[in-house]
Amino acid sequence: MTTAFERFRNGEPAAFDQLVAEYTGSAFAAAVQVLGDPALAEEAVQDAFVRIWQRGRQFDPERGNERSWILAIARNAAIDLLRKRARIPERSIDSVPAVYAMRDPDDTWQAVLASLDGERINQALQELPAEQRDIIIRTYFQGQRPAHIARQLGLPEGTVRSRLRLALSRLRSSLAPAREVIEP
Template sequence: MTSHFERFRAGDTSAFDALVAEYTGPAFAAAVQVLRDPALAEEAVQEAFVRIWRRGLQYDPTRGNERSWILAIARNAAIDLLRKRARLHERSIDNAPSVYAMQDPDDTWQAVLASLTGERIRNALGALPAEQQDVIVRAYYQGQRPADIARETGLPEGTIRSRLRLALTRLRQTLSPMREALEP
């Protein structure tokens, strides 16, 4: 019996609906595993099936079965969506809001304080070892979770969490004199 996918690849576009029905559940599960958000996973699955529609003829049965190929496309669509969202939420350290938010935009003292605070934070961050700087920037300025950082860097999640803890402890120690001086 010919699969829906084989029929679709042979030019039977009506078989695509059956293909979608057959693989939506597994593709959704693969996307949720990457994204951890059902709404985003639905978006990734939709994108995956658009890719399958466009690239169905690129499938090479000698390199694996159709199920693996389809689920790889779904997983890749989810990863692409995750990266896209990370880029949208990526913030520069220079543009990060000051801990001491300005009350009045015309207040020169507040502007100077915010500038000095930002500079001191950048200096304190720059004094950290490179691996600690990396996890702080990824976690706090790019919004990545330790599990995502671990997956991207290939390091154990426990190592990422340890680096975050060490970096935050060092930053707290470095910045505490400034904080104490600014408290009323």
């Protein structure tokens, strides 16, 4: 069975409406996480879906899955909006699951995130080495890009990206029990 995204990429414009319905909740949650403002997040999500409409045929399934690609576009649209407004709000790690919990309760990923409370995420972050934890916080909670972080810290961008990759791998392992919610 083909997904709405595959049908859209194959030239079926009506599938785009289904794609929007399927991913709006997750895209909105990703944008709120970056922006901290639901009104701005709506604007970012709209921009993201315009980009998806324009670039949908550029998606390469060999490089990743459609969900990751769509949510990355939504997150990048939020970061772009944040930069346009020239402000980066401080976010509390404890508030992240609550942002996801306010969206569509049928979304599997929301169920996973709801099962992770802020304390568990904070604990997993505290288990990381300080340099990896700093990169994660700057990237995912402050919306900074690796190149910007590298300049700020005076490190090669490759080092920042390596630390980010290692930190994500450790977090994935540390938060693995949450996968049981989505795996049969």
